[in-house]
Amino acid sequence: MGKKPLIKLEDVWKVYQLDSLKLPVLRGISLEINPGAFVTMMGPSGSGKSTLLHIIGCLDVPTKGRVFLEGQDIMELSEDDLAQIRGQRIGFVFQQFNLLHNLTAVENVMLPMIFQGVAENKRVEKAKKLLASMNLEERIFHRPSELSGGEQQRVAIARAQANDPEIIVADEPTGNLDSTTGEMIMEILIDLHKKEKKTIVVVTHDPNIAGYSEEIINIKDGQIITNHKTAEKVLWEKQ
Amino acid sequence: MGKAIKEYIKIAIRNVRTRRLRSWLTMLGVVIGIFLIMSLLSLSEGLKGAVMQQLRMMGKDIIMIMPGEITDIVSMMVGGLELTDDDIKAIKKAEGVDVVIPMTYKGIAMRCQGEKRTVLLCGIPLEESLDMLKTDMGFTLVEGRWPVPGKREIFVGYLVPEEIFSGMKTGTQITLKGKKFEVVGVLKSVGSKQDDSQVYVDLDIYREITGEREGANMAMAKVEPGYSTEEVVENIKESLDESRKRKRGEDLPSYTVISSEKMTDIVGNVMGLIQVAIFGFASIAIVVGGIGIMNTMYTSVHERTREIGIMKAVGAKNKTIILIFLIESGIFGLVGGLGGIILGLGLAKIVEIYCQAQNLFLLKASITPQLIIFGVFFSFLVGCLSGFFPARKAAKLKPVDALRYE
Ligand SMILES: Nc1ncnc2c1ncn2[C@@H]1O[C@H](COP(=O)(O)OP(=O)(O)OP(=O)(O)O)[C@@H](O)[C@H]1O
């Protein structure tokens, strides 16, 4: 150990106010994610996985508790600061792909770079390179409606890498795909972890990916019920 | 930031083009408003220019004396009120007055080559005032010569041979009240239909024809060199007051003494006010156009909620979102505005051409770079202002909520 955690959550609560009713979705979550980790989150539907992932990805802030990104308390940052962090340091992959419909594949991949003010020639070059690495060089001028689900998700993964973020968060990236395509997407994520040394946090129901993972967080009713680190996993599996 | 703007413009243009029909309809609202503003401003500016030019043709040292208050324009124009010979004498007596020209006019039947038409006959004392007419009123002949005082000779405005008696030229004989006269000169156009349609004779002859013994509809005085115009205006007023009090015991000054410069100012101000009023009314149309943009933008923000969430997730700041939507509404304003400018100035030009063809009035559409630049900026501003609240609404969306939105 001794390594400083990349992301650290301390007693994080997320409570939604529905009319007069208070709905606690996250109830006192604490966790640490080290640089270069591959973390899987599992749990039943409605347990708060997406909510937690959004907070880890600086897309949302907790109602209570503290979130640190490399020691920086994100609660102290403005909305625009968080946007800057998302743009530079975090890449998102969603279950519904979330590509912009009136942009082509290459334009979708360039979008995060536009917001960071990357020059046009560099942008095009990078986007094409990323799409090629996803085996999509034939598809760069296609719009999302002209792409299959697996292709769309690969465009989304290319987009997530646009600004070379250290962290990639993926919310059920295979949830809308058939199992073969889903496996391919998971291979890509594993590759990103192995070769590009990205820190990856993924929500999934897929047991295979959980097998690859160094750390599995099980969530139920907004609380972590088990958190297995790699070393412990061996013990746990032996039991 | 600067580099990114280009991209935001591209994104905005794409959004505008994605919803083509709606975009056209939105812009149409702006087109109508800007069209109204541009055509009306251009024409009223042109009208102002024409009137002012005519007034400026008068020398600066000319003073006009009219019966009636200047505020009572109707009775001044319709007449009934007159300056008497005593008044004219009083004006002449005033210190600093060089020449006084009494101006009289009356509608009268004129016969020429078998045709009979009613013309406005204008009597002026030729001997005293011809110099002043030439130097200060812009009277120039395009044909013939000036009449010799005492002879039965007349000269006519530019439009008389052109429109009223076609075929008339210098040397043509005409008949007024059974007496024969010869047309000896044709004036160059002075720019107003009324002035260009008049027939001019020596005052003595005018009185002979009309039977009027004395008086004038109005008078013009030229200031003697060395005197200031405003000073002489006061002198004339005093002199008129005195004379009237003495003669008739009247104490209400029912006449207006005004220098040509003041007159120009007043007319300029009145025209300016008219322009402001026109602008005000046309602005209502622009407000309607702006509301159209606002409506479209709110709809657009609503429809693109998820898109906004995605953009925020991949690093778009709030100000970026505002910018993208403002550019979009600005495009609506700008494109609509350009359409309105082209159509509005086009209409103004058509009116100008029509007026010239019909010889109605020397109305020029004023099409200046300033007017066009104003139109462009104004329409862009309307677009941006209308888009502001929708854009702010878009920027305020929480990324998570926007992403969840179906
Ligand atoms: N904006 C919101 N307002 C109110 N309740 C919300 C809101 N967002 C999420 N919730 C509730 O929070 C709970 C957790 O939602 P979340 O999406 O995190 O679950 P999840 O574990 O990702 O489920 P799934 O596996 O189905 O995606 C759900 O009960 C959901 O209804």
Ligand SMILES: [Mg+2]
């Ligand atoms: Mg979820």
